[in-house]
Amino acid sequence: MEAAIGLKPLKIGNLVAKHPVIQGGMGVGVSLSSLAGAVAKAGGIGIISTAQIGFKDQDFGKNPMAANLRAIHSELKKAREKAPQGILGFNIMVATKEYASYVKEAVKAGADVIISGAGLPIDMPKFVAEAENENGGSEKKERRTMIAPIVSSVKSALVICRMWDRKYHTAPDFVVVEGPCAGGHLGFSREQLTELGADTDHVAETFDEPAYDKEVRGIIETVKSFAEKYKKHIPVITAGGIFDHKDVLHQFELGAEGVQAATRFVTTEECDADIAYKEAYINAKEEDIVIVKSPVGMPGRAIKNKFLERVAQGPVKVERCFRCLEHCNPAETPYCITKALINAAEGKIDEALLFCGSNAYRCEKIETVPEVMAALCGE
Structure with missing residues (x-):
């Protein structure tokens, strides 16, 4: 299985994505089964956001939690129908009320991966293990859900890895590094964004890319030490401001093994959001x-x-x-x-609150997911 020239397939545990591209989770209702299924079918990793995922359910107003848990199953099922052999999963915010229930439900639904940010997912390994034990059966090992924290600094990566190591004797299956040019919620204070020049209306001109590149390299080295301890491969995926093939190549030069892109997938025919x-x-x-x-x-x-x-x-x-x-x-x-x-x-x-990444203004037309994937991978 080969990806585009110069880019290797992304391997996470026993999962292999033809293209080293994860589509970022976007909620509410922006990345559901249509977008995630299309990305997985195109050879990337499709991510469904659990943020109020059941908002279209007729009972959402009365019992949003129950509607959301049902929708985790229905949205993943619909995405699987689009991409039977594809890799699919969920983005679950740690800040979500009843976070543990969402993680467990995603595992029970059969998620290949779970990515968690908007807080530190300290107990995610525990919730995943409990859900897998409840699932039981001989298929347990084959269906194991790969998990990743979203980090933005060496400090946060170290905290997560140390906590998982100490409390659960494990390490992440992969790590997503979300930089200050990302969309939606950011893992930086306003002061940190100012220091990096990422809080202005012209981020392209002011962002201190070399400074954050150094942070990314530090995160990769931090993760590598835990990979060595647990004798496992832990790929680092970078995100935030990934818009074209040049951006992708730069991340690979830093040592990343894949990228996560979200904004670029919003203006696709398959995106679940309204036109x-x-x-x-x-x-x-x-x-x-x-x-x-x-x-x-x-x-x-x-x-x-x-x-x-x-x-x-x-x-x-x-x-x-x-x-x-x-x-x-x-x-x-x-x-x-x-x-x-x-x-x-x-x-x-x-x-509406129109969340977006720093490069949203560069979107010029409605494309298809395969077209975006080809552009990112330099095909």
């Missing part, structure tokens, strides 16, 4: 992409619109709590992030 959301990317200018404060408690990157202008004037009253975040008080939050993201997925652009 209005995709057109918001195509119509965005570089100065429209800004850093916002999310109710999750960390900075995020989004497209400036009427909704953000409204939020800047004061809190938007929360009419109903969907119990999505572990640390969210409806009486104090500046707005309901679930409602704002559902509006985005449904194309209600003026009432």
Whole structure:
């Protein structure tokens, strides 16, 4: 199995992806079965976001948790139908209320991989092991779910690896490094983004790439030490600002064995979001992409619109709590992030939080997933 010239297939445990490209998880409703299935069919790794994944369920308003857990199974099943031989999994935010239940349900549904960020997934190995034991059967080893934390610094990588080592005597199956040019929630403080020149409206000109490249190399070395201890191969996947083949090659030069791209897949025919959301990317200018404060408690990157202008004037009253975040008080939050993201997925652009990566303004047209995959891999 060969990928494009110069790029090797991505091997994670017993999984082998023809192309070393993971499609980043985007919620609410941006990367569901359609997008993830298409990416897996095209030879990459397709990721479904569990963030309010059941928002289309008729019972979501009454019992969002139950709707979400059901949707984990139904969305993965639909993605498998599109890519029977493909590699598929979930992105699950640590900040999610009832995080353990989501992880266990993803394992029981048959996820090949689980990627977790928006917090430190300290106990993910425990939840996965419990779910696999509950599944039981002779297929247990064959169906083992590969797991990865999302880290942004040497410090966070070291904390996760040490905790997994000490508490569960294990190491990650792979590690995703998400840099400051990524979309959605960022694993950096506003001060760190400023230091790296990644908080401006012109990140392409101000981002201190050499400084963060050094951090990426440090993370790779940190992970390597735990790979040696556990005598296993732990590939490091880099993310954040990956838009074209040149970006991919640069990450491989740093020592990465794969990349995770999200923004580039939004403007595809197969993306699950409404066409209005995709057109918001195509119509965005570089100065429209800004850093916002999310109710999750960390900075995020989004497209400036009427909704953000409204939020800047004061809190938007929360009419109903969907119990999505572990640390969210409806009486104090500046707005309901679930409602704002559902509006985005449904194309209600003026009432939506439009998460995006720093390169969203470079999206010029609607493409297909195979076309994006070919561009990233230099075919």
